[in-house]
Amino acid sequence: MTKEPAAPADSRDSSLSLAEGIAARLRDQVTGGTLVPGQRLSEARLAAELEISRNTLREVFRLLTREGILRHEPNRGVFVAVPSMASILDIYRVRRLIEVPALAQAWPGHAAVTRMHNAVEQAKELQKIPDWRGVGSANMEFHAAIVALTDSPRLIQFFTQIIAELRLAFGLLDSPELLHQPYIPRNAEILGKLERGDPAAAARMLDDYLNQSERAVLEAFARLG
Template sequence: MTRPAPTSPPPVTLSERVAEQLRRMITQGELSPGQRLSEQALSESLDISRNTLREVFRVLTKDGLLKHAPNRGVFVAVPSIASIIDIYRVRRLIECQALREAYPRHPAKARMRQAVESGLRHRAASDWLGVGTDNMAFHMGIVELADSERLNQLFAQVLAELRLAFGLLRDPEFLHAPYVDMNQKILELAEAGEFGKAATELNEYLVHSERLVLAAYARRIEAEGLNGI
């Protein structure tokens, strides 16, 4: 029997490409929770029509990254306490398992190493936005150890929502500085082949991070009455 020829993935549409660009901007901390998005400014800067941009807004609103407020416009979403708890639940399920079952020579370890080294450089320069982006890259590298494109796509969405949660903290140094060393410790365990210990360390790390973000969110709600745009 002749095997059927493999089918090519469908071409990426303009709206999908722009949606990914905005999702990446959120993940890199370039857009902040609660920020209002100007339709005119964005359509001009992205060189797309307003109709295409509105389709992008619909996609990202469905993903929970944007929120439309009637008579006010489109805003970057503000994560709720429930969504933050769910983000960390998903992170523990995906990241810890990916790390525990990693193939020792997987190339994603090199990307984790690059993220850690970049984080150290950015921390030395007090570039906390850069440190946060390096942290996203490190955890994306952990998930890539699982060799699943579906998981990679799912986790990219989780990281965008996570960056919005991080954006609720007023002091990025307080948020990011300790985790540079924690990332390095997890990496060193993985490079030594101690994947079980690395996964245990990561689980404790995520519990600590979740508590910190939730506490910061609660303080901001109390101070500003913030309950989502």
């Protein structure tokens, strides 16, 4: 029996690069709140919208399933994942390990500080509308900017996955205003400490912030049960 020749290496690399790019786009939709926990993804519709083949889309699904952002149910299809309380605890554990040291060792003149400032201002403007989903996205950008202070491409890439998983937890909660509103001024205070040349104080504030945020999310999540 004649074997089908293997695809050239450059072809496989190109296909993988396309899948990774599409996966990043879907991950951004989770982070932005467009895709919500439990939502079923139609393979046919999504492949048409993204103008890619179903084989490429299945590779995208495999990538995001490994990250915990999607889940595959046999004979039912692919769904946006619904986080567990255990996963929320782990997400905050990882956030403390990455974000707090990143801020403690930050240089106030780093380009990412401008990103932090822009995220704070965007959240304030969106609060006026109000657009609480947008405020949540601005908050995610603020924390992504904190990780960007590390100048580590690996940490930055890893944190995009963490943010997407965290946004899934936020998507389960009934009152995004109660969740996000208190942290608009807190983000501004943390930024102020850093801009005034006191990253250690900013890091202590962030550690307290993350502890309070974790409790708020877990309490809201527990009420869902």
